[in-house]
Amino acid sequence: MKFEKFDSGNHFTLGVELELRILDKFNLTPCNEYDYIISNISEKYKKNIAREFLGSMIEINTTIFHYEKDLIDFLNKIMNELNRIADKKNLCLQTSGSLAQKNINIEVNINDRYEKIYDEHQILLDDFSICGTHVHIGFEDSEKALKAYNYSLYYLPLFVALSSSSTFFDGLNTGIHSYRTKIFDRLPKSSIPDYFDSFDEMSQLYEILYKSKVISSTKDIWWDVRIQPHFKTLEYRVCDAICDFDRLEVIISLFKMLGQLSQIDEVTKMPMQVLKQNMWSATRYSMNGNMVTKKGLVPIRDMLESLIKKALDNSLLSKDSYEKAKEVIWKTSISEEMIEIYKRTNSLKEVERLGVFK
Numbered sequence: 001m002k003f004e005k006f007d008s009g010n011h012f013t014l015g016v017e018l019e020l021r022i023l024d025k026f027n028l029t030p031c032n033e034y035d036y037i038i039s040n041i042s043e044k045y046k047k048n049i050a051r052e053f054l055g056s057m058i059e060i061n062t063t064i065f066h067y068e069k070d071l072i073d074f075l076n077k078i079m080n081e082l083n084r085i086a087d088k089k090n091l092c093l094q095t096s097g098s099l100a101q102k103n104i105n106i107e108v109n110i111n112d113r114y115e116k117i118y119d120e121h122q123i124l125l126d127d128f129s130i131c132g133t134h135v136h137i138g139f140e141d142s143e144k145a146l147k148a149y150n151y152s153l154y155y156l157p158l159f160v161a162l163s164s165s166s167t168f169f170d171g172l173n174t175g176i177h178s179y180r181t182k183i184f185d186r187l188p189k190s191s192i193p194d195y196f197d198s199f200d201e202m203s204q205l206y207e208i209l210y211k212s213k214v215i216s217s218t219k220d221i222w223w224d225v226r227i228q229p230h231f232k233t234l235e236y237r238v239c240d241a242i243c244d245f246d247r248l249e250v251i252i253s254l255f256k257m258l259g260q261l262s263q264i265d266e267v268t269k270m271p272m273q274v275l276k277q278n279m280w281s282a283t284r285y286s287m288n289g290n291m292v293t294k295k296g297l298v299p300i301r302d303m304l305e306s307l308i309k310k311a312l313d314n315s316l317l318s319k320d321s322y323e324k325a326k327e328v329i330w331k332t333s334i335s336e337e338m339i340e341i342y343k344r345t346n347s348l349k350e351v352e353r354l355g356v357f358k
Contacts, residue, residue: 001217002229003206005142005199009232010064012256013138014071016248018060019052019131019241020082020357021099025090028352030056030105030129033091040085045078053117054129055107058082058093064138068256072249079357096334096355097166097180097240099129100348129170130180131241133163135252136233137259142199144263145227145234150195151262152225154270155307156238157282157291161300162251163239164286165334168351173342177286177335180240181279189215190222192275195267202227224279234259242334243355250328253321254304257311264314268294286333304329 022033032055041049050059060078065071082093106129139145166180167173176182185191196202209215218228224238236255242248274292281289282300290297308325311317317325332340338351 001206001210001215003203003218004229005203006229006232007141009140009145010138011140012259013136013233014065014068014252014256015136015138015231015233016060016062016071016075016252017050017134017136018075018095019133020058020060020093020095021129021131022056022058022086023092023094023352023356025087025092028092028094028101028349028356030054030099030103031091032056032105032107033089034058036089036091037082037085040088041081045081048078053108056105056129057131068249068252071252072245075245075248083357092356094352094356095131095241095243096338096352097130097132097164097178098169098183100168100171100338100351102171103129130166130183132180132184132237133239133241133248133251135236135239135255136228136231137236137256138231138233139259142227142229145232146196146199146202147267148234148259148262149225149227150267150269151265152234152236152258153192153195153275154268154278155258155303156192156224156236156275157278157289158300158304158307159236159238159251159255160240160279160282161285161287161289161333162247162254162304162328163242163334164283165240165242165338165355167335167338168342168348171348173339176284177333178240178283181238181283184222187222189220191224192272192279193223193225194272195269199227240334243357244334246324247328247331247334250325253317254308254325257308257316260316261307261311261314265310270294286335287329288336301329 022031024031034055048061052059160178164177167177169179225236228235278291289300291303312322341350
């Protein structure tokens with residue numbers, strides 16, 4: 001395993017991993033059809049599709065982009081092809097933080113890595129029908145990536161709130177807007193990580209875990225944000241998966257903005273209990289939650305507005321991007337839409353349908 005310092009990286013480039021479900025077109029239940037999808041997709045996109053933990057899931061891995069709009073355009077094109085393939089077998093592609101209906105037809109993909117993960121975690125993975133969005137931001141070197149990592153820890157709950165789409169799970173209304181976050185938190189190498197004073201300190205932790213055979217590679221650390229020396233990126237793993245590409249474009253833009261702000265702003269270090277409390281507020285209440293700050297409680301929407309205003313003032317967001325972000329900040333969250341749909345229809349299938357790609 002190599003977890004080493006890097007340089008000559010890319011300057012705030014963008015990449016996304018988006019997890020999707022393969023569902024029956026009519027009853028919206030999981031279908032273990034990954035092999036069908038991958039065998040029928042064109043060579044143009046085959047390298048951008050990866051196997052996931054469950055046979056009823058796939059993952060889109062984008063190439064590297066410099067602009068958010070180009071990345072979203074790529075996602076739209078690959079989704080058009082995936083939808084065409086799925087439709088031929090009465091399937092559809094869907095994504096949200098969690099499967100709202102009952103977890104049926106759930107099968108673990110068989111390979112050595114997934115078998116080992118399942119053997120270690122046992123019942124914790126029996127209901128792991130969750131999907132996330134991972135955003136990679138490129139950095140020129142490991143020191144800049146480390147500063148962005150430390151800077152980001154305080155702001156991660158804002159992105160949970162922006163993407164929350166998992167209040168229903170396994171047929172239940174959990175009352176938690178990002179229940180996917182709490183499912184992932186059960187695993188020992190996940191959740192909010194610590195601050196690190198140096199890249200060497202982080203590297204030493206990885207080495208200890210590797211020598212102790214707790215991890216076999218850097219992929220076995222599932223923190224909400226992690227440095228990826230192999231890609232020379234900072235990977236944000238905290239978001240629920242969403243099919244609203246306008247919202248996703250804003251989220252990607254704000255992650256990039258966070259990386260840029262980190263290079264000119266001071267890191268606000270907060271006690272771990274504060275970080276955990278803020279994360280809880282975002283998972284529980286989505287955009288209606290509050291953040292604990294050094295000045296007291298501040299609504300999440302106000303925190304986001306202050307952040308994007310700081311970015312605008314430092315020319316890190318265009319006026320158009322600022323206005324688009326502001327519009328998303330004041331929109332109803334996806335999890336709130338799900339709750340309203342269920343109140344109106346009393347149907348989990350209609351909740352599920354909200355995440356189906358058209």
